[in-house]
Amino acid sequence: xxxxxxxxxxxxxxxxxxxxxxxxxxxxxxxYNLEGIMVRPVRDNKKLSRMWLLVDEEDRLQQxxxxxxxxxxxxxxxxxxxxxxxxxxxxxxxx
Amino acid sequence: xTELATRPETSADMTSxxxxxxxxxxxxxxxxxxxxxxxxxxxxxxxxIAGVPGGANLPMYDALSHSLINHVLxxxxxxxxxxxxxxARVTGEAQVCFASSGPGATNLLTxxxxxxxxxxxxxxxTGQVPQAMIGTDAFQEIDTFGLMLPISKHNYLVRSAEELxxxxxxxxxxxxxxxxxxxxxxxxxDVQNEIIRVTELPAxxxxxxxxxxxxxxxxxxxxxxxxxxxxxxxxxxGIVYASATDDLRQFAEQMDIPAVQTFMxxxxxxxxxxxxxxxxxxxxxxxxxxxxxxCDLLVGLGVxxxxxxxxxxxxxxxxxxxxxxxxxxxxxxxxxxxxQSIVADVGSVLRLANKILEPQQNRQWRQEVDQLKHDHPLVxxxxxxxxxPYGAIAAVADIxxxxxNITTDVGQHQMWVAQAYPFVRPRQWISSGGLGTMGFGLxxxxxxALAAPDHKTICFSGDGSLMMNIQEFATAxxxxxxxxxxxLNNNHLGxxxxxxxxxxxxxxxxxxxxxxxxxxxxxxxMGMKGIDxxxxxxxxxxxxxxxxxxxxxxxxxxxxETEMVFPMVAxxxxxxxxxxxxxxxxxxxxxA
Numbered sequence: 001x002x003x004x005x006x007x008x009x010x011x012x013x014x015x016x017x018x019x020x021x022x023x024x025x026x027x028x029x030x031x032y033n034l035e036g037i038m039v040r041p042v043r044d045n046k047k048l049s050r051m052w053l054l055v056d057e058e059d060r061l062q063q064x065x066x067x068x069x070x071x072x073x074x075x076x077x078x079x080x081x082x083x084x085x086x087x088x089x090x091x092x093x094x095x
Numbered sequence: 096x097t098e099l100a101t102r103p104e105t106s107a108d109m110t111s112x113x114x115x116x117x118x119x120x121x122x123x124x125x126x127x128x129x130x131x132x133x134x135x136x137x138x139x140x141x142x143x144i145a146g147v148p149g150g151a152n153l154p155m156y157d158a159l160s161h162s163l164i165n166h167v168l169x170x171x172x173x174x175x176x177x178x179x180x181x182x183a184r185v186t187g188e189a190q191v192c193f194a195s196s197g198p199g200a201t202n203l204l205t206x207x208x209x210x211x212x213x214x215x216x217x218x219x220x221t222g223q224v225p226q227a228m229i230g231t232d233a234f235q236e237i238d239t240f241g242l243m244l245p246i247s248k249h250n251y252l253v254r255s256a257e258e259l260x261x262x263x264x265x266x267x268x269x270x271x272x273x274x275x276x277x278x279x280x281x282x283x284x285d286v287q288n289e290i291i292r293v294t295e296l297p298a299x300x301x302x303x304x305x306x307x308x309x310x311x312x313x314x315x316x317x318x319x320x321x322x323x324x325x326x327x328x329x330x331x332x333g334i335v336y337a338s339a340t341d342d343l344r345q346f347a348e349q350m351d352i353p354a355v356q357t358f359m360x361x362x363x364x365x366x367x368x369x370x371x372x373x374x375x376x377x378x379x380x381x382x383x384x385x386x387x388x389x390c391d392l393l394v395g396l397g398v399x400x401x402x403x404x405x406x407x408x409x410x411x412x413x414x415x416x417x418x419x420x421x422x423x424x425x426x427x428x429x430x431x432x433x434x435q436s437i438v439a440d441v442g443s444v445l446r447l448a449n450k451i452l453e454p455q456q457n458r459q460w461r462q463e464v465d466q467l468k469h470d471h472p473l474v475x476x477x478x479x480x481x482x483x484p485y486g487a488i489a490a491v492a493d494i495x496x497x498x499x500n501i502t503t504d505v506g507q508h509q510m511w512v513a514q515a516y517p518f519v520r521p522r523q524w525i526s527s528g529g530l531g532t533m534g535f536g537l538x539x540x541x542x543x544a545l546a547a548p549d550h551k552t553i554c555f556s557g558d559g560s561l562m563m564n565i566q567e568f569a570t571a572x573x574x575x576x577x578x579x580x581x582x583l584n585n586n587h588l589g590x591x592x593x594x595x596x597x598x599x600x601x602x603x604x605x606x607x608x609x610x611x612x613x614x615x616x617x618x619x620x621m622g623m624k625g626i627d628x629x630x631x632x633x634x635x636x637x638x639x640x641x642x643x644x645x646x647x648x649x650x651x652x653x654x655x656e657t658e659m660v661f662p663m664v665a666x667x668x669x670x671x672x673x674x675x676x677x678x679x680x681x682x683x684x685x686x687a
Contacts, residue, residue, distance in 0.1 A: 017252070017254075018240060018250075018251075018252065021240070021241065021244055022244065025241075025244045025245050026245075028245070029245040062428060063425065063428060063429055066424050066425035066427070066428075067425045069424070069425075070423070070424070070425050072248075072249045072269060
């Protein structure tokens with residue numbers, strides 16, 4: 001996978017209907033490039049979901065993170081290496 | 096309301112006709128979702144809601160009719176949204192508007208988007224088709240959640256009556272906390288009709304505590320300001336929303352720093368204050384923008400560095416470093432990179448700064464600024480002539496005095512007012528800044544007049560803007576508000592005409608209204624007074640009489656279509672490149 005300019009974000013979000021819309025809506029609204037997205041409820045806490053984002057926004061990454069953190073249902077945003085990420089583990093599903 | 100008799104805790108503040116107030120043990124009551132909604136709004140302190148009923152919010156209106164909350168029946172949902180905005184902008188409190196589903200909701204969108212861009216605490220509550228019909232393209236079904244999502248601070252689709260107990264207080268808390276903004280709550284009709292048993296009601300939603308400010312950060316900020324030789328403050332709507340006007344005035348005076356104001360910040364420093372440099376940006380005074388060319392430090396306080404203020408960002412304050420104080424973390428570094436920023440309520444920062452600062456004097460810099468002010472003044476051409484823009488504005492200001500509240504629509508008249516009206520206090524002036532919504536002025540003035548009845552409300556408008564929500568004349572008349580609409584009437588879309596003149600080789604395209612509107616007659620048709628100053632033998636006296644007698648009145652003032660707002664920076668241009676006279680052929684601008 002080409003990851004030269006991409007960053008991986010690991011989000012903890014409320015497991016509500018509409019949370020995906022808020023995250024995707026933000027990216028559409030501000031024209032951030034989203035290369036990949038994976039989300040599932042957190043295994044041991046059904047009130048939360050884990051969302052993995054692969055973003056191509058080297059220059060605006062800090063701004064993108066701040067905007068994402070502002071979403072009401074987003075509890076935390078962390079940057080994550082490709083190693084150990086959901087994207088690394090699932091590369092074979094995207095051939 | 097029959098439930099009042101058994102209401103567990105709030106009956107005392109609601110009505111004196113309540114006879115069973117001494118209920119100690121919380122009782123379980125059965126309420127419909129709609130009744131619960133209205134009770135939760137009452138507990139929030141809501142006393143007035145603007146809206147329009149329809150099929151999908153019938154239960155809300157049924158419950159509302161049994162409440163002490165007053166309803167303002169707008170003639171269009173967009174009018175309702177802007178009436179609520181007018182109430183919110185003049186009070187700083189969260190205000191509510193109601194609309195039905197489908198077209199009711201889509202008509203609200205503009206007012207919600209406008210509130211989002213100007214950070215206004217607006218709660219937009221819409222009816223939705225029953226949940227079982229969502230997704231079936233039912234009559235008046237629209238994806239309100241999806242439509243409100245990118246134009247609100249947050250939005251909800253409520254899935255059960257029980258959820259209202261959480262959503263309504265949360266909506267108010269969100270609208271009021273941090274950087275304020277609009278929240279949309281979409282409630283399907285079956286949720287409004289659902290009966291639930293309620294024992295206890297949640298605490299009303301309030302503004303969440305502001306972040307704690309560290310003295311070290313503020314001291315560092317002061318050190319940078321002290322080290323600068325040519326500092327300027329840039330003050331914006333954040334000062335107004337933080338109720339920090341006095342703190343700002345004290346800070347500016349103690350530190351002896353001149354201040355430019357954004358469009359949203361007008362009124363924070365009185366126009367005649369010695370440190371006031373007026374409004375910066377696209378239609379700022381020449382000296383204002385020239386001071387910014389010279390400054391070596393710009394301190395942004397509650398501002399977002401909007402493009403109408405900065406002009407071409409790369410050329411904005413070319414010799415300055417930036418400091419930025421704002422409560423919205425995502426504004427830091429969005430447009431330009433500050434050398435230091437503090438994410439906090441700007442009022443908290445200023446109060447702390449005022450405690451620890453050592454008063455300064457910037458004699459040399461102040462002299463330089465005064466020289467620029469003297470050499471490059473704002474020219475108010477025609478300020479003594481009633482039938483010219485600055486003259487009309489000055490005449491109105493002279494008659495109504497400092498207590499009047501001012502709204503505008505959007506266009507040339509708005510910029511003339513922003514440049515020339517002698518504002519003296521925050522929340523005296525409300526106008527659509529970020530979205531620039533033509534049609535804002537009249538309904539916002541109605542909201543302002545309803546929420547601040549002790550002040551006369553003046554709406555400056557243009558013949559283009561006024562037509563976009565002219566139906567609200569009827570609402571203004573119905574409530575007999577002390578509201579005056581001044582139309583600077585050039586029978587054109589004047590600001591578009593101006594840009595076509597300056598930047599499109601005078602190729603005037605679709606800017607003239609071939610069919611003139613008789614605005615005084617239109618006002619009269621809807622129950623308002625209406626006069627045309629050009630029909631009056633003594634226009635000055637007629638203006639005085641119309642403005643001073645109470646009640647709603649439309650005052651038409653014809654002006655020439657060739658009037659322009661000067662100076663003007665071309666969209667996308669640098670603020671130093673101001674056009675100050677009629678266009679010549681070499682003016683060209685990028686559209687932005």
